[in-house]
Amino acid sequence: MVFDTLVAEFPYLLHGLWIGIQLLAGLLAMGLVMGLTLSVMSTFGHWSLRLFAVIFERIFRGIPEIVLLLLFFYGVGELIPMSPFVAAVIALGLRSTAYQAQIFRGAIQSVADGEVMAARALGMSRLATIRLVVLPQALRRSIGPWTNEYSSELKATSLAYVIGVVELTRQASYIVSNLQGNTLTVFAVVAAMYFIVNRLGNAGLYALERKLAIPGFEGRGSES
Amino acid sequence: MSDTPILSVCDVRKTYGGVEVLKGVSFDLARGESKIVIGPSGTGKSTLLRCINLLSPPDGGIVTLDGVRIEEKNINQIRAQIGFVFQEFNLFTHLRVLDNVRLAQRNVLGRSRQEATRRAQKELERVGLADKFDAYPAELSGGQKQRASIARALAMDPKLILFDEPTSALDPELTGEVVQVMKDLANAGMTMLVVSHEMSFAKAAADEVIFMEGGVIVEQGPPDRMFSHPEQARTSQFLQMITHDHQYA
Amino acid sequence: MTEFIEFGRTWMPFLLEGVGVTMGLWAIAMVLGFCLALVLVWSRVYAAKPIYLLATLYIEVFRGTPMLVQLFFIYLGLPEIGIVLDPFTAAAVAIGLNSAAYQAEYFRGAIQSLPAGQMVAARAMGMSRFQALRDIILPQAGRRVIPQWSNEAIVELKYTSIAYAIGLTELTARAEQVGYETFQFLEAFTLVAIIYLVLTGTVAQLLDLLERKTRIPGLTSARGKME
Numbered sequence: 229m230v231f232d233t234l235v236a237e238f239p240y241l242l243h244g245l246w247i248g249i250q251l252l253a254g255l256l257a258m259g260l261v262m263g264l265t266l267s268v269m270s271t272f273g274h275w276s277l278r279l280f281a282v283i284f285e286r287i288f289r290g291i292p293e294i295v296l297l298l299l300f301f302y303g304v305g306e307l308i309p310m311s312p313f314v315a316a317v318i319a320l321g322l323r324s325t326a327y328q329a330q331i332f333r334g335a336i337q338s339v340a341d342g343e344v345m346a347a348r349a350l351g352m353s354r355l356a357t358i359r360l361v362v363l364p365q366a367l368r369r370s371i372g373p374w375t376n377e378y379s380s381e382l383k384a385t386s387l388a389y390v391i392g393v394v395e396l397t398r399q400a401s402y403i404v405s406n407l408q409g410n411t412l413t414v415f416a417v418v419a420a421m422y423f424i425v426n427r428l429g430n431a432g433l434y435a436l437e438r439k440l441a442i443p444g445f446e447g448r449g450s451e452s
Numbered sequence: 453m454s455d456t457p458i459l460s461v462c463d464v465r466k467t468y469g470g471v472e473v474l475k476g477v478s479f480d481l482a483r484g485e486s487k488i489v490i491g492p493s494g495t496g497k498s499t500l501l502r503c504i505n506l507l508s509p510p511d512g513g514i515v516t517l518d519g520v521r522i523e524e525k526n527i528n529q530i531r532a533q534i535g536f537v538f539q540e541f542n543l544f545t546h547l548r549v550l551d552n553v554r555l556a557q558r559n560v561l562g563r564s565r566q567e568a569t570r571r572a573q574k575e576l577e578r579v580g581l582a583d584k585f586d587a588y589p590a591e592l593s594g595g596q597k598q599r600a601s602i603a604r605a606l607a608m609d610p611k612l613i614l615f616d617e618p619t620s621a622l623d624p625e626l627t628g629e630v631v632q633v634m635k636d637l638a639n640a641g642m643t644m645l646v647v648s649h650e651m652s653f654a655k656a657a658a659d660e661v662i663f664m665e666g667g668v669i670v671e672q673g674p675p676d677r678m679f680s681h682p683e684q685a686r687t688s689q690f691l692q693m694i695t696h697d698h699q700y701a
Numbered sequence: 702m703t704e705f706i707e708f709g710r711t712w713m714p715f716l717l718e719g720v721g722v723t724m725g726l727w728a729i730a731m732v733l734g735f736c737l738a739l740v741l742v743w744s745r746v747y748a749a750k751p752i753y754l755l756a757t758l759y760i761e762v763f764r765g766t767p768m769l770v771q772l773f774f775i776y777l778g779l780p781e782i783g784i785v786l787d788p789f790t791a792a793a794v795a796i797g798l799n800s801a802a803y804q805a806e807y808f809r810g811a812i813q814s815l816p817a818g819q820m821v822a823a824r825a826m827g828m829s830r831f832q833a834l835r836d837i838i839l840p841q842a843g844r845r846v847i848p849q850w851s852n853e854a855i856v857e858l859k860y861t862s863i864a865y866a867i868g869l870t871e872l873t874a875r876a877e878q879v880g881y882e883t884f885q886f887l888e889a890f891t892l893v894a895i896i897y898l899v900l901t902g903t904v905a906q907l908l909d910l911l912e913r914k915t916r917i918p919g920l921t922s923a924r925g926k927m928e
Contacts, residue, residue: 303887346542351532
């Protein structure tokens with residue numbers, strides 16, 4: 229009986245998962261672009277940018293995700309109406325920006341000063357130095373911590389539930405309320421689905437890290 | 453051509469953290485000349501080099517490259533004409549050796565990929581690294597890294613090359629290969645300003661030895677005169693100390 | 702702007718009443734997580750293979766799945782097998798169980814970052830494993846873990862808002878109530894956001910103070926090795 233229910237409802241769960249993945253992709257992309265820009269600008273630009281970055285990060289890391297989601301959907305939504313999905317992408321995207329900016333900044337600062345000096349001594353402009361010497365190394369070093377960010381945001385997508393985004397968790401709750409009973413099973417399956425997507429993502433990122441590794445350098449996990 | 457010196461350093465001053473490290477240093481470097489700056493540690497010798505290409509802008513004085521004043525305005529073009537060899541090599545660790553030598557040629561000088569490759573290979577062969585084009589810096593020994601970084605500087609066709617303690621970070625048995633490259637360069641007519649305590653270079657290839665102490669030039673002159681009859685007492689004290697150490701080494 | 706201040710003055714007291722629930726929930730969850738984490742750490746570091754595997758499974762599951770799903774599992778799912786919990790308890794249990802997994806990993810990292818010689822020296826002097834743990838390992842590992850533990854504590858403080866999803870009247874729910882009352886959702890949620898910022902900021906400062914007060918050169922910083 230349980231099994232039949234599961235099989236019948238599974239397509240709905242998959243659809244919810246698909247929505248969740250789109251949400252994840254959107255917010256991670258936003259966080260990547262904005263976070264990278266913010267980290268470069270705050271490291272190499274005017275000190276006021278550094279201050280802005282600190283404040284931005286403090287705010288978006290100090291407020292719970294749920295409050296951010298509600299703030300954007302119900303709050304900002306008063307002024308600019310937006311769909312729950314869009315509100316979720318923006319709210320979680322801004323938060324991811326704060327976390328990713330920190331990741332990238334740490335990686336940028338780990339690139340040796342000496343190499344930056346050498347590039348400048350050769351006559352390379354600041355922009356060229358950042359593009360050709362700093363970023364290629366910083367991005368490689370970011371992959372490890374970024375994997376944690378991926379896992380963290382995947383779990384955060386479930387919170388979009390509270391503003392009505394029909395991602396995996398909300399789908400599950402619809403199913404559970406429609407058919408009385410089997411709650412434990414449904415949520416167990418849902419948990420497993422998140423678990424698998426998490427593992428797949430981690431494996432992919434780890435493979436990427438190995439593929440891009442520079443010979444002579446230790447991988448993640450070793451310390452100098 | 454005119455006989456303007458390639459490099460003209462005039463009354464350069466620099467203060468670091470409250471301490472005046474350079475107290476008005478002046479000298480010239482003519483085309484094809486090699487000069488070596490010696491002196492006790494911490495007397496501002498490295499700072500002097502960094503003041504020349506503005507990696508560390510001086511607080512006073514004027515530096516001129518081939519008649520053009522060196523200032524922030526067009527610093528990238530100026531730096532492209534001045535080679536700099538660092539004590540810690542500072543090769544780009546994410547690029548293979550060939551790419552290290554090609555990068556600035558393409559990005560700063562705008563050379564084509566073929567031209568940059570050709571020059572890179574030529575300079576790497578010149579410093580004895582013909583078999584290391586595809587290696588990553590992490591795979592090289594210290595001496596090889598330094599020679600690669602000299603090739604990187606040479607490929608830019610600089611008017612002069614600054615050497616900042618090029619052998620200080622090397623194990624003793626590896627300094628020889630680097631010093632040999634430097635001697636060959638000097639003898640081939642490259643204009644060089646070297647901060648180092650490699651006396652063998654001073655004796656074999658330098659046109660003039662500049663002795664600095666306390667942020668000023670105490671004495672300067674041709675190597676044979678400086679080593680045999682220095683005029684200042686401080687100079688002979690320092691030289692005795694250096695050669696004394698070398699005897700024990 | 703002045704309207705916002707007016708709004709704040711009117712509604713802040715009502716919102717602040719929710720802080721008690723939030724902090725209470727947080728404290729209970731952290732304590733529960735802490736105790737369970739100690740058991741998990743022991744299982745992962747010193748226990749036999751089967752127990753080690755069980756603990757590992759627990760940690761993988763709780764770290765690898767969303768907390769909201771865990772909460773629903775406990776609040777909506779457990780009644781199926783006869784365990785009915787009120788929202789507050791369900792939330793405390795869920796957050797606590799989740800936190801235990803993270804705290805356990807941080808403790809394990811801190812313990813394993815100590816040189817192996819510490820335990821060996823303690824045993825060589827005749828201490829039992831328990832004594833060595835209590836007097837030698839934990840005081841050191843405890844100091845090393847503070848930065849990560851602080852981070853975890855603040856994360857869980859923010860996660861108390863999850864109880865909103867099962868109807869608990871904590872801070873976030875109160876903000877929603879104010880919103881429905883005044884239709885000024887933006888102002889209401891901004892106020893609550895500010896409250897959370899103050900809460901997390903204060904907790905962060907206090908834990909930072911703790912870190913500084915208990916610091917030992919060479920153990921928690923590199924200075925001892927530099928000289």
